[in-house]
Amino acid sequence: MEKDIDIFEITTSKDNLHIRFPSFLEYIDDACKTVTQFLKSGHKEVVPHLFAIHLVLREGLTNAVRHGNKNDPDKLVEFQLKINRGKSICLEIADQGEGFDWKDQQLSGLPGDTTHGRGLFIMGSYFTRYSYNQKGNRLYLEKLLSS
Numbered sequence: 001m002e003k004d005i006d007i008f009e010i011t012t013s014k015d016n017l018h019i020r021f022p023s024f025l026e027y028i029d030d031a032c033k034t035v036t037q038f039l040k041s042g043h044k045e046v047v048p049h050l051f052a053i054h055l056v057l058r059e060g061l062t063n064a065v066r067h068g069n070k071n072d073p074d075k076l077v078e079f080q081l082k083i084n085r086g087k088s089i090c091l092e093i094a095d096q097g098e099g100f101d102w103k104d105q106q107l108s109g110l111p112g113d114t115t116h117g118r119g120l121f122i123m124g125s126y127f128t129r130y131s132y133n134q135k136g137n138r139l140y141l142e143k144l145l146s147s
Contacts, residue, residue, distance in 0.1 A: 010034055014042070015083040020076055023069040023095075028061045031079060038081070045086045045145060052126040052143065053089065059119045060093040060139050068095030068137055088128070091141040099136030 008030055011018040017038045021027040032054050039046045039053075046053070061077060069075035075096040082090045102120065123130045127143045 012038060017081040019079045022073045023065045023071055023075050023077060024073060025062065025065055028058060031061060032057060035081060043083050046083065046089055049089070049143060049145065056123050056126050056141060057091060059122050060091070060141070063119055064093050064095035068097030070097065086145065088142055088144050092138065094138040097137050102132045102136050
């Protein structure tokens with residue numbers, strides 16, 4: 001039996017958005033468009049932060065597809081966005097990969113002249129805080145909206 005890999009699932013409530021999709025980079029654009037529509041339709045206080053949200057979201061989702069799930073279309077990426085009473089926005093991105101030692105990478109700092117490895121720096125620059133679960137395959141991000 002063949003697995004249906006052509007899915008892009010969206011679930012919403014007033015302050016929550018959940019998206020699940022197979023590991024195809026093309027779905028990242030769809031996720032960003034969905035986030036924009038969701039925020040513009042009921043969360044105007046977050047709209048000024050769209051650049052930061054999209055930058056960090058693209059970084060996290062790309063890492064989940066490429067590095068976490070290794071572009072395996074049978075593995076899913078899950079994304080959740082939550083607005084906390086207009087005070088903060090929380091993002092959670094999970095992949096089905098083996099994870100990585102994010103604390104070690106965080107301590108090693110910015111790479112010199114490479115074209116990759118800047119994700120943690122970007123996340124820390126545009127969001128108030130970020131962390132991963134112990135395994136390193138679930139990313140948690142929070143941005144205070146007053147900052």
